[in-house]
Amino acid sequence: MSPIDCLIVDDEPIARDIIRTYCAHLPYLRVAGMCGSALEAKAALMERKADIVFLDINMPVMDGIAFLKTLKSPPQIIFTTAYKEYAVDAFDLSACDYLLKPFSLERFIVAVDKAMEKIQTTASLPVDTSEPKDDDYLFLKADGKIFKIRHDDLLYAEANGNYTKVTTSQHTLLPAMTFSGFEELVPKSKFLRIHRSFIINKSKIDHIEGNRVFIQNTEIPIGSNYREQFLKQIGFSS
Structure with missing residues (x-):
């Protein structure tokens, strides 16, 4: 299996380290980068692709939900947050999963498995060559x-x-x-x-x-x- 590139986006260093440690337990996950803000993540995604983004919601300057709206062709998004009230908005944006902090390694693996299924399904679909439609x-x-x-x-x-x-x-x-x-x-x-x-x-x-x-x-x-x-x-x- 080719490695799955992940981007970790969270303004708290401890939260980033926990997710990186969890990723290390799954040999097919490769941490491509860690970002402390949404704007830093946007720049990172312009430089390199990511298959999965672990995205905090409550961040300064631009929150995770607003950031996701700026992505025309987003990767699989797994929201990570301490606030359960954002769940409806997250799933309205077709997020792959929603992890409520603090979450266990077991729950983390369930979320990654969901993302892997979606990545494999997308890879098997015919390529759409039409112009992307901006959300309104x-x-x-x-x-x-x-x-x-x-x-x-x-x-x-x-x-x-x-x-x-x-x-x-x-x-x-x-x-x-x-x-x-x-x-x-x-x-x-x-x-x-x-x-x-x-x-x-x-x-x-x-x-x-x-x-x-x-x-x-x-x-x-x-x-x-x-x-x-x-x-x-x-x-x-x-």
Whole structure:
């Protein structure tokens, strides 16, 4: 059997070491890397493939569920968390399994076996050569809840210190996420950075006047460094 490459993603060093020790008991598992944050994991997956990702949920900057939404073709995901309330969201995202900390070696092996079955099933399926379809929604954690937000309902986002103020047609949310972290979550074809502190949904623009964009009676400034690129993106030259 060829080795199965695993990536361990957890902000707690002890938790990473426990999973690495468990992996060592299974000779067909190879730990390809260990990451302390979701953004570090995203960079790691761009450099090398992983067949299974052991993914913590409650991490700073970007949580595990939000991170999974950024992956177009995710590997098998086994969530590892101390919080059972995320289980429904995890399985909605087609996670392979959900390990509640602290978990035993026996329970760990059961999760790995599930992932192995899925990997073998996927390997036997015909290759789909069609273009991948972007999901039309994202998940944001705010006020102790995880909100599923359709791209079409998202109006604009504003940098707010270590948070990002996200305005939708139904809510104003303040997830504990950096502005650059939020920018990574949304498709660049639909969402445009028009100012160092603002990202807007292109389809929600009512009109543009001078150096201002209007979205549902809200006036949003266009930064001078972004104006030329923004006008090109909507089909105008400056």
